[in-house]
Amino acid sequence: MAPAGLPLGRALLIFQLLACCLLALGDLARGSLLRVEPRDPVLLAGGTLVVNCSMDCPQPELLSLETLLEKVPAGHGVRWAAFQLSNITVSSQVFCSGYCNGSQMTATSEIMVFRFPETVELAPLPPWHPVGQNLTLSCLVAGGEPRAQLSAVLLRGEEELSRQPVLGEPAVVTATVLARRSDHGANFSCATELDLRPHGLGLFQNTSAPRQLRTFALPGRPLRLEAPPILEVGSSTQVRCIAHGLFPAPEAQVHMVLGGQRLHPTATSRGDTLTATATAHAHHEGSTDISCNVALGDESRQARKNLTVYSFLEPVVNLSEAMVAERSTVNVTCMAGPRTQVMLDGAPIPLLGQPAQLQLHATERDDGRHFFCSGTLEVDGLLLHKNTTVRLSVLYGPKIDRDKCPQHLVWKEKTTQVLRCQAGGNPAPRLQCLQEDSGNVVHVGIPFVVGLNYSGVYCCQATSPMGSATLPVEIDVRERNPARVSIVLGVLATLGVLTVAVALMFVFGSKSRRGSYPVARQSAFVPLTTMTPQETEAEEVP
């Protein structure tokens, strides 16, 4: 019992001195007559306890309890006295004392107070932590008693990473772990263990809220940016950005920019490789750049490429007139944009950016001629080509090609024939052949069956708005079986019959002498079969 007004510390000192004296005095009687119950109890801070002092003595006197704690009598008997102690917040000793037969006795009990930690908290983890770097876990533990029985455990999931005593108030317990890829998404936590098993109580755990770790790997090697060095204004191209060794690749952020304008890439990941593809449109001529940025965790990598946007007007070939008459002058001009080198077939090579010119006197051979002009533009050391051709049309009068029109034809009656003949000219002329006598028409290039009336001289005429040309063609149609051939055939047939008659007479004559031989009769007919009129006619065909 501390006198009122004394500070707690001093009261405690006085109490301890007093306890010493009591122990010294009552040493003899200890353990025998006076008992304290419960002995050395362990209880949760703030709890209540009834302490019973009892003495094996016929007439015990002045049984009392010495304590710093608030005590309230809780009943007594002849040989005992009980006291209730409440709001026990600190560990302390209590002493029972009493007199028996005139001598003082004491007994002591150690009250141990325990309390759970008020705070067990794992310090926040960084939002992203690089793989292969040490991560320091820090756990804050406030409160908790007795410290000798308290330890802190740092956990990765269920796995114990470190176990340490809790020192200081509040205590900070740390552990270092090497972050691995497999730690991505792992839950870290911190727990305290108050082990009161030696005191007949259990093991009490308090666990912090888990914190999830996100690990990442972004190697130092540069990104690969695939983009063409030049791009024509108004066109578009595919741009690819490739990053290797990313972890976790699907969580990487990709940004692509073309000359300050954001592109909208689509990213796909496969293993540790991320590929982003975007379509870049070139809107303005000039030098610009294209960049790709891949961010993961709190780091990023960038790649950049220069891009030249150019405009290239394809060469324009201009003919002074697209359709000219023969012998007139035609000017051919080919021009393209500035800085473009044009080259026109047959024309001298002009200066850079200047048009190429050609003058010609149109002839029949120039009809259908193609003028080819190529334009070459150099952009950043690269040569680009664009080509144009234009066709010239020269108007000229009809011409019948003697080489392609046979002027003397011999045909056989009733055979199918085609009259072949060609005429040139621009515009293409109409070709017609008329029989001079009858004025009948023979169609050129169309098959027909020849009659004898087709014989004669024809006038083939090619006509176009540019004039006309004529060529005489003679056709001779021959009869199919002329009388001459029939006479020859008749003579031959007569000769044949005579030969057969002579042969038969010879055969029958010899038969009457030697008897009948059927084999010989068969052979007698052979010459008849060989002399068919068809074969005779075939020999006559020229």
Ligand SMILES: *[C@@H]1O[C@H](CO)[C@@H](O)[C@H](O)[C@H]1NC(C)=O
């Ligand atoms: C105190 O102890 C005595 C003797 O052991 C017992 O008879 C008595 O009932 C106890 N009193 C209380 C309140 O427990």
Ligand SMILES: *[C@@H]1O[C@H](CO)[C@@H](O)[C@H](O)[C@H]1NC(C)=O
């Ligand atoms: C218990 O004791 C503490 C100081 O040790 C005091 O602050 C608290 O008010 C007390 N509680 C009760 C219920 O008496």
Ligand SMILES: *[C@@H]1O[C@H](CO)[C@@H](O)[C@H](O)[C@H]1NC(C)=O
């Ligand atoms: C108490 O003391 C008296 C003498 O003073 C003695 O005769 C007696 O035996 C003692 N009783 C016990 C229980 O020790």
Ligand SMILES: *[C@@H]1O[C@H](CO)[C@@H](O)[C@H](O)[C@H]1NC(C)=O
């Ligand atoms: C991580 O910490 C351990 C000791 O805790 C040390 O041996 C190791 O070199 C550290 N590793 C890195 C990458 O800092």
Ligand SMILES: *[C@@H]1O[C@H](CO)[C@@H](O)[C@H](O)[C@H]1NC(C)=O
């Ligand atoms: C970590 O905890 C979250 C919820 O708090 C859970 O969704 C996740 O699966 C846990 N991760 C592991 C690896 O257990």
Ligand SMILES: *[C@@H]1O[C@H](CO)[C@@H](O)[C@H](O)[C@H]1NC(C)=O
């Ligand atoms: C600590 O754990 C005990 C039981 O193990 C529980 O009764 C107590 O409320 C816990 N304390 C905190 C702060 O969670």
Ligand SMILES: *[C@@H]1O[C@H](CO)[C@@H](O)[C@H](O)[C@H]1NC(C)=O
């Ligand atoms: C890109 O162009 C700038 C000038 O505009 C030049 O300094 C730089 O070297 C070029 N980069 C590459 C990779 O060619």
Ligand SMILES: *[C@@H]1O[C@H](CO)[C@@H](O)[C@H](O)[C@H]1NC(C)=O
């Ligand atoms: C082509 O040239 C002719 C005359 O030289 C000119 O009248 C015409 O405008 C030119 N056409 C083009 C497309 O330049």
Ligand SMILES: *[C@@H]1O[C@H](CO)[C@@H](O)[C@H](O)[C@H]1NC(C)=O
């Ligand atoms: C062709 O060009 C020449 C000059 O180069 C010019 O005198 C002439 O009139 C041009 N002819 C035509 C048909 O445009």
Ligand SMILES: *[C@@H]1O[C@H](CO)[C@@H](O)[C@H](O)[C@H]1NC(C)=O
């Ligand atoms: C244009 O012409 C040039 C030179 O004749 C040739 O090398 C190039 O392949 C051509 N380009 C195209 C697209 O036809």
Ligand SMILES: *[C@@H]1O[C@H](CO)[C@@H](O)[C@H](O)[C@H]1NC(C)=O
């Ligand atoms: C020949 O006569 C036939 C009718 O028998 C006639 O159709 C044809 O046009 C004539 N041909 C010529 C070239 O006279």
